[in-house]
Amino acid sequence: MNQLTDNNIIKNTGKNDTIKNGLTVNAKMDFTEEQIQRYSRHILLQDVGVEGQEKILNGKVLIIGAGGLGAPIAFYLAAAGVGTIGIIDGDVVDLSNLQRQIIHFTADVNKPKVISAKEKINQLNPDVKVITYQKLLNAENALEIISDYDFIVDGTDNFPVKFLINDACVIAGKPFSHGGILRFEGQTLTYVPGTACYRCLFHSPPPPNAVPTCSQAGVLGAIAGMLGTIQATEVLKYLTGVGDLLTNRLLTFNAKTMDFRTIKVKPNETCPVCGNHPTVTGLVDYEQAVCDIKSHKVSVG
Amino acid sequence: MSSLKVNGKEQELVDELSLSGLIKLNKVAQPEMVSIQLNGNFVIRENYDSTLLKEGDEIDFLYFMGGGSQ
Numbered sequence: 214m215n216q217l218t219d220n221n222i223i224k225n226t227g228k229n230d231t232i233k234n235g236l237t238v239n240a241k242m243d244f245t246e247e248q249i250q251r252y253s254r255h256i257l258l259q260d261v262g263v264e265g266q267e268k269i270l271n272g273k274v275l276i277i278g279a280g281g282l283g284a285p286i287a288f289y290l291a292a293a294g295v296g297t298i299g300i301i302d303g304d305v306v307d308l309s310n311l312q313r314q315i316i317h318f319t320a321d322v323n324k325p326k327v328i329s330a331k332e333k334i335n336q337l338n339p340d341v342k343v344i345t346y347q348k349l350l351n352a353e354n355a356l357e358i359i360s361d362y363d364f365i366v367d368g369t370d371n372f373p374v375k376f377l378i379n380d381a382c383v384i385a386g387k388p389f390s391h392g393g394i395l396r397f398e399g400q401t402l403t404y405v406p407g408t409a410c411y412r413c414l415f416h417s418p419p420p421p422n423a424v425p426t427c428s429q430a431g432v433l434g435a436i437a438g439m440l441g442t443i444q445a446t447e448v449l450k451y452l453t454g455v456g457d458l459l460t461n462r463l464l465t466f467n468a469k470t471m472d473f474r475t476i477k478v479k480p481n482e483t484c485p486v487c488g489n490h491p492t493v494t495g496l497v498d499y500e501q502a503v504c505d506i507k508s509h510k511v512s513v514g
Numbered sequence: 515m516s517s518l519k520v521n522g523k524e525q526e527l528v529d530e531l532s533l534s535g536l537i538k539l540n541k542v543a544q545p546e547m548v549s550i551q552l553n554g555n556f557v558i559r560e561n562y563d564s565t566l567l568k569e570g571d572e573i574d575f576l577y578f579m580g581g582g583s584q
Contacts, residue, residue, distance in 0.1 A: 372578065393579035400579050413556070414576055419547045424578045463576065474522055476574045481556050 248340075252294055265453035266294065270340075272452040273297040275359060277350055277378060278368035279326035280304070281437030282392050282444065284316035286366055289445035291334040291341045295452070298334060299362060301346035302326040313434030350374055352496035355381040364451050365389035366444055372418040373499035379404070379411035380493055383486045388451060390444045390459075395424075397433050399440035400465040402478075403447050408460040413481035413488075418499045436468055519572040527569060533562040542575055549576040 244252075244263065248270075255261045255269070272295045276283045279302035290298055304326050306317040314326075321329040327345035334343050346358060350369075355377055359365050365387050367378045375391065382389040388405040404410050443464065450456045461480075466473040486493040516527040520540065528539075533552070537545050550557050551574040557565055567573070 395579045398579060400577075415549055415578060416558075419544075419578050423547060424544065476551065476576065477554065478551065478556075479554065483556070483558065 248294070251338075255293065260455045261453055265455065268452050268454070269449065270294050270296045272364070272448075273299070273362045274364045274366060274448055274452075275299040275301065275362040276366045276368055277301050277374070278370060279314075279316065279330040280310065280368060280370060281313045281394065281432070281434075282368035282441040283330070283366075284314045285438045285441035286368055286445045286448070287316055287330055287334055288337065289442060290448060291338045293445075293449055294338060295341060295448070297342045297344065297362075299344040299346065299358075300327050300330050301348065301350055301358065302330075303347060303349040313432065313437040315438070350377060352377060352498045355496055356385055359385055359387050362387070364448055366448060367391045368441065368444070372424070375411065376418050376499060377496060380486050380496055383410050383412075384494075384496070390447050392440050392444050394432055394436050394440050396430055397436060397468045398466065399436055399443075399468075400463055401440055401443055401447070401459060402463045403451075403459040405451075405458065405460055407480070409478045409480050410484065410487045412486050412493070413484040414463065414478055416483075416485060433468065439466070439468065516569045518567055518570070521573070521575055527567060527571075531567045533557060533565045533567065533573070536567065536573065537562070540575075544577055547578060550574070551576065 244266075249256065252266045255266050256263055258265070274290055274295050274297070276286050276290070276298060279287065279300050283300065283302065287298060287300060302325075306314070306321045306324050306326055306329055308322055310317055311319065311322075316333050317324075317326065317329045325347050327347050331343040331345050334341055348354070350358065359381055365378065365382055367375055367389060369375055369378065375393070378389060379391065381387070382404060383406075386406045388403070390401060390403050391411050392401045393399065402409070402411065402414070447459055450458055459475075461478055463476045463478055464473065465476065480487060482489045485491060518525050518527045518536075520536070525540075531539070533550055536542075537548065542548050550562065552565065553572055
């Protein structure tokens with residue numbers, strides 16, 4: 214018998230471990246006592262249970278961007294015990310990030326964001342394997358990087374890479390969560406193969422500087438938490454199979470009024486990447502103005 | 515009163531209103547880049563002028579929302 218504390222006595226009774234508060238765990242899932250305690254609030258959920266928690270522990274999720282959205286996403290996925298979390302970001306922490314990028318602290322200014330993020334993730338949950346990519350995602354590396362993961366989360370801050378993520382995931386058949394915030398608003402969509410992708414809604418990127426960025430227009434910091442946490446929830450739903458994903462639905466909210474609205478969408482036959490006659494068959498770095506698109510390149514993979 | 519639904523809210527339909535006209539009438543943000551869904555189908559930008567609205571039409575305006583770009 215393993216006795217931890219008076220309140221958490223775990224008995225090994227062969228196939229079943231029992232925690233004193235009545236939670237029964239089927240030991241063939243091979244959980245440690247610490248995991249049972251750490252994840253007990255998940256295991257208690259009828260919809261999750263040990264089977265669901267095992268799926269989370271085996272999950273591999275890539276977070277693109279370790280900023281406003283990436284921060285809450287990383288925290289909640291680490292807390293949930295996602296087994297492998299990849300984080301890609303080429304930036305270092307800036308003082309102006311601290312208003313919303315809550316995985317970075319004052320002492321982290323000038324530190325690479327992926328390093329700062331990895332440190333906090335492992336302090337929260339040492340069992341999470343964190344793979345860092347201190348670089349920018351681009352047309353050359355995207356397909357190779359995403360190939361190792363079950364689910365991709367867009368936590369990025371610019372449209373060229375949002376379209377790149379969409380195209381890469383559609384081409385590779387990877388599910389992903391799209392997210393964007395500005396001022397007091399946020400929106401998100403989940404893609405799984407066969408459902409509406411980002412380009413079904415937005416055909417191509419806006420011209421550079423046509424849409425203000427947060428550094429130009431501002432953003433209420435907590436908005437990043439609101440949206441990022443929704444994205445993290447979608448990841449956990451995907452991994453466990455619980456509930457209905459935000460597929461074929463664009464969830465938008467305005468925090469000023471706290472209006473949340475879901476717009477039903479469907480795959481667009483004219484979509485350039487997933488439609489009936491795709492024109493985007495390879496990845497493109499939309500770094501310049503629309504009229505200067507480099508020739509389409511097909512990445513390795 | 516003839517009415518449309520715009521972003522989930524009822525709005526009066528005026529005669530001969532095109533999607534372009536609705537964009538102007540509603541002072542839609544990002545008018546050159548807004549995506550429009552009409553009765554569940556996306557309308558290509560080139561057709562905004564020629565698409566006339568009728569009673570009961572449901573229109574959703576979708577906007578780009580990007581992020582920090584620090």
